[in-house]
Amino acid sequence: MNAPSAPIVIVFHSGYGHTAKVAEAIAETSGAALLAINSEGNLPEGGWEQLAAAKLIVFGSPTYMGMASWQFKKFADASSKPWFGQAWKDKLFAGFTNSASIAGDKHSTMHYFITLAMQHSGLWVGSALMPANNKAASRDSVGFVTGMAGLMTATPSDASVDEMVPSDLAAARAFGERLKAVALR
Amino acid sequence: MNAPSAPIVIVFHSGYGHTAKVAEAIAETSGAALLAINSEGNLPEGGWEQLAAAKLIVFGSPTYMGMASWQFKKFADASSKPWFGQAWKDKLFAGFTNSASIAGDKHSTMHYFITLAMQHSGLWVGSALMPANNKAASRDSVGFVTGMAGLMTATPSDASVDEMVPSDLAAARAFGERLKAVALR
Amino acid sequence: MNAPSAPIVIVFHSGYGHTAKVAEAIAETSGAALLAINSEGNLPEGGWEQLAAAKLIVFGSPTYMGMASWQFKKFADASSKPWFGQAWKDKLFAGFTNSASIAGDKHSTMHYFITLAMQHSGLWVGSALMPANNKAASRDSVGFVTGMAGLMTATPSDASVDEMVPSDLAAARAFGERLKAVALR
């Protein structure tokens, strides 16, 4: 397979489709290519080449048991190859995570993404989404759930992909615009 | 002043009264003594003695700019004295933080509290509050906002102390019961 | 297999044997049972029952690319089963990690271990090893490399298992004594 070359590549694992839907919303506005880590923690053929060619790499994973999924971590461990020669040095990096809980431990996943990006000598780009946190704010407000280090979304444990919270998908689209603007500079 | 001796002592800083109200709710069910760090980052007379006598120390602070307030940190820095002789070794420790944002960076404050407790060679006790994260859950559910590493509450940026979210105060009382049960063992 | 019951169980993944050697040193003084996660991220038969019966669970993993290995994370993800019913509530937890770099990102792995333990509503026990950090201290000093949140060891990237640093193994034995003392209370 000849992977399409894109300036922004979203490399993500999705357990049940929710994280994939966030990835799609980010791609919608950023023009990013989607690169899915499969259920065994592997990239499709051509995946590493896509990452090598990217200007901005976006990490995505659900937060399971307080951290990125093992499948994402298997990808991260495999990235020790480009790490060794610092092949991704000076790329831009960003990240997003989805979990059932509103707050929970998404910060833990996000700061791991940052640690990984720093090992690759990249520059980390946050969400630049200011919190919606006054009395007028509600679950429908963009910025109610997310943090600023990256995009955070929350999907109830028994919600289907079609039942994801619209404001979270709106935040994902705003995040995509942010990433596109930074990557174009 | 002869500080009252209590098995649980809550040492906290509150900028505008919200964190103090959470502290009071925890004290209500745990029987903890309240020890307020003032606006200059200092403890009242007898404060260090209260901490020395405690079985369980609870750290509390708002999350400001992604971390415990400077006043709390000034207290933490001053705790290098008991640290040097490991005077607090084997005490139990727990923590809580309040911020305007639902999620935000409260995890950052909580993990700093844990780092501090570990420097004092203590044992860290979490909230044991399972997340309320299915479709039926709402802002009124205990466990909607908090994490499990400690108690997390959220108060809109323009809410008065009287307007704090009742489910958060209920979570604080449940946290107090948890701490009492652990301290009694 | 009827797994032996022990009050302390060390559940760990080791990529090349170095982490296993640290686990053995901890077991030597703590009397812990060793429970190895295999290269596919799975426990041996009877492993979950051993953990269910333990009083203190010790997490161990190398730090790869800034975090516990994917095999450890696969175990952590699988622990969502005991998590769901909070079967490990009130157990004691501790952790250790080995990496090639002296400092590196071992703190990242350790704080993930804590996050995981808190999700299981456990109590976290640190190393209680004071740092050896004055001018007289050297790589041969116990406490030169480790942190206080858990045991940290460093093994040069090209060192065999037999070439591990003796002071690190001494720190591991001291950590085992600490864990035994806490578990006996």
Place this chain on the structure above:
Amino acid sequence: MNAPSAPIVIVFHSGYGHTAKVAEAIAETSGAALLAINSEGNLPEGGWEQLAAAKLIVFGSPTYMGMASWQFKKFADASSKPWFGQAWKDKLFAGFTNSASIAGDKHSTMHYFITLAMQHSGLWVGSALMPANNKAASRDSVGFVTGMAGLMTATPSDASVDEMVPSDLAAARAFGERLKAVALR
């Protein structure tokens, strides 16, 4: 005072002069202006204006009790003013920390610096210093102590400013070169 305008500004607190010496070494190669937070946690006159004009802001602090000093945190809390209007959006940010212990909790301070930079919607730049972690490496090797998320140095608890470890100051100069290169792009 009319603060000199510089593309890189190092805003730092130093308790006993060691962190200041690291700041000077970074400035030596990066051409950065030095902006010292005083013992009361305040900036000199013109300090906020210097920061407003900077292209890259470098945070520096000792790690005390597992986190940046309270004086640094007082500065961070005061930065809620530029935060509110996102006046520092899209600036570059980096950080460094010094502590007595080799490893200790410097990662904790560094990740707080990152959290703060993300609240300001900046881009985080790491050290890009690969670890010196094979058998041939020693305390004299650049990259022996530092992490990749930022510059980390270690100074024995009883070492004077003149006794700081030369390889750490060499790492600081290499970090300064890295920052200059990134800021010039």
